[in-house]
Amino acid sequence: MTSNEFMFSVFPYVTIIIALVVTPIRYFVKRFSYSSLSSQFLENKQLFWGSVPWHYGIILILGGHLLGLIIPQSVLAWNGVPWRLYVLEGTGLSLAFLTIFGLIMLMVRRAVQPRIRAVTSVMDVVILLALFVQVFAGIWTAIFYRWGSSWYAAAAAPYLWSIFSFNPNISLVENLPLMVKIHIIDAFFLVSLLPFSRLVHFLSLPLQYIWRSPQVVVWNQSVGAVTNSQIKG
Ligand code: HEM
Numbered sequence: 001m002t003s004n005e006f007m008f009s010v011f012p013y014v015t016i017i018i019a020l021v022v023t024p025i026r027y028f029v030k031r032f033s034y035s036s037l038s039s040q041f042l043e044n045k046q047l048f049w050g051s052v053p054w055h056y057g058i059i060l061i062l063g064g065h066l067l068g069l070i071i072p073q074s075v076l077a078w079n080g081v082p083w084r085l086y087v088l089e090g091t092g093l094s095l096a097f098l099t100i101f102g103l104i105m106l107m108v109r110r111a112v113q114p115r116i117r118a119v120t121s122v123m124d125v126v127i128l129l130a131l132f133v134q135v136f137a138g139i140w141t142a143i144f145y146r147w148g149s150s151w152y153a154a155a156a157a158p159y160l161w162s163i164f165s166f167n168p169n170i171s172l173v174e175n176l177p178l179m180v181k182i183h184i185i186d187a188f189f190l191v192s193l194l195p196f197s198r199l200v201h202f203l204s205l206p207l208q209y210i211w212r213s214p215q216v217v218v219w220n221q222s223v224g225a226v227t228n229s230q231i232k233g
């Protein structure tokens with residue numbers, strides 16, 4: 001078996017099986033860990049500048065990937081007119097810069113805020129690095145291997161469908177440039193990390209927030225009176 005065969009036709013299944021098996025186990029065995037383990041109470045300002053751009057950027061970009069997967073023919077038809085291709089690529093790239101800005105802010109926050117460092121696990125570091133590699137490789141791909149939105153629809157989407165239909169067709173991806181391969185392999189690596197990290201929180205959409213009555217949070221003493229020594233206990 002060649003390294004390409006292993007990475008593009010075996011590794012994806014290993015990661016998907018890990019995610020499918022371990023994710024429900026975590027849900028039933030450690031249900032309260034099914035969370036982003038928010039650190040907002042420990043530091044909020046830098047979190048805002050990291051979390052907001054990161055989430056808006058990555059959700060829209062992954063939405064774009066999903067569209068290319070579900071309606072590749074429509075993406076190709078849209079890209080048939082040059083200005084529409086530029087709009088799509090320009091929007092994707094702008095969102096990618098927003099995303100990487102947010103991600104870097106989140107990484108810096110974990111590195112420089114002592115309180116956040118104290119609650120940072122090895123998995124938090126691994127996940128941030130894997131996400132950084134993913135977004136960086138995506139930006140690299142978009143800039144240097146044009147026009148990615150078209151060949152994503154024509155080659156990457158059929159490859160992904162070949163995986164989902166248990167008939168991997170690695171000829172669609174084995175000759176792609178290294179950075180694109182890293183982008184694809186790291187995406188599957190992230191899938192395998194899902195149940196072991198705080199990334200799992202994206203599966204628990206708090207939908208009841210939409211209709212439940214607002215929750216009022218009240219400090220039981222003035223914030224100013226809470227000194228650092230009290231917080232440290
Ligand atoms: C965890 C999953 C993934 C994340 C977070 C991610 C993220 C990104 C980001 C941030 C970009 C740059 C934004 C853009 O220009 O559109 C990008 C571009 C791209 N990604 Fe992904 N990606 C993921 C999975 C994949 C997979 C599985 C494939 C292919 C099998 C893929 C193929 C591409 C291609 C071809 C581009 C270039 C698009 C263009 O030039 O417009 N991505 N990705």
